Amino acid sequence: MTSLYHDIIFGPVHSRRLGLSLGVNLLPTESKLCSFDCIYCECGWNAEHPGRRRFNARADVARLLEETLRRMVADGTPPNVITFAGNGEPTMHPEFEAIIGDTLALRDALCPTAKVSVLSNATQIGREEVRRALMRVDNNILKLDSAFDETVRLMNNPMGSYTVAETVRNMQLFDGRLIVQTMFLRGECNGRTIDNTTEEEVAAWLELIARIRPSKVMVYSLDRDTPCQTLEKVDKEELRRIAARVEALGIPCPVA
Numbered sequence: 001m002t003s004l005y006h007d008i009i010f011g012p013v014h015s016r017r018l019g020l021s022l023g024v025n026l027l028p029t030e031s032k033l034c035s036f037d038c039i040y041c042e043c044g045w046n047a048e049h050p051g052r053r054r055f056n057a058r059a060d061v062a063r064l065l066e067e068t069l070r071r072m073v074a075d076g077t078p079p080n081v082i083t084f085a086g087n088g089e090p091t092m093h094p095e096f097e098a099i100i101g102d103t104l105a106l107r108d109a110l111c112p113t114a115k116v117s118v119l120s121n122a123t124q125i126g127r128e129e130v131r132r133a134l135m136r137v138d139n140n141i142l143k144l145d146s147a148f149d150e151t152v153r154l155m156n157n158p159m160g161s162y163t164v165a166e167t168v169r170n171m172q173l174f175d176g177r178l179i180v181q182t183m184f185l186r187g188e189c190n191g192r193t194i195d196n197t198t199e200e201e202v203a204a205w206l207e208l209i210a211r212i213r214p215s216k217v218m219v220y221s222l223d224r225d226t227p228c229q230t231l232e233k234v235d236k237e238e239l240r241r242i243a244a245r246v247e248a249l250g251i252p253c254p255v256a
């Protein structure tokens, strides 16, 4: 069963890696809105969510975030990280840059030690205002699942025009101020075989990582339920072997 986040502010959840993480969902609370339709999306397929597709209002996001941060600080449990994620792609929000500005101001005023993270599929980073906003956050985490357009089509189902070449060019504009996140998996989906763990895939992806030079790379595999039940999880040992090749380039690569 895939699932949606039904609130604008969600969590906080505790994780060993991040500590206490408070989530911000800019996307509809009863639907999914994304420029990708990944075969591993924990929110399910886009087509399963034909409901109302409205972004959450900037004023509501700021008000609810402020209320939650004030409560957490008063309780003596401020978050370690404020993470933009949720039911789709946060950078599609028309006021994304302003919302990041509001969030950083609230963070500075109420819990200055908290980091601000954005989990993004990188489809909007060709827009200057999105890049400006992402340059200001602590963790600008951008997805790149393969070096091959065909594999991206199979894994991520981009809605608009998408090419790896253009995405990599835009990633280079961050001048190292980004973290690349890559999902590794294999299996079948809708009768088509998918595997981004082959030597050809990993070698080509490593070449792009060397060109992008992110501050960090995060590799992971399936965890929770996905819309496609016939996908296979890549085990930690194999992920560690891939991570070691990234680290050989001088780039830290934790295995999630």
Ligand code: SF4
Residues within 6 Å of the ligand: 034, 035, 036, 037, 038, 040, 041, 042, 043, 086, 087, 088, 089, 120, 121
């Ligand atoms: S980019 Fe994220 S939210 Fe969008 S379809 Fe893929 S996994 Fe789901």
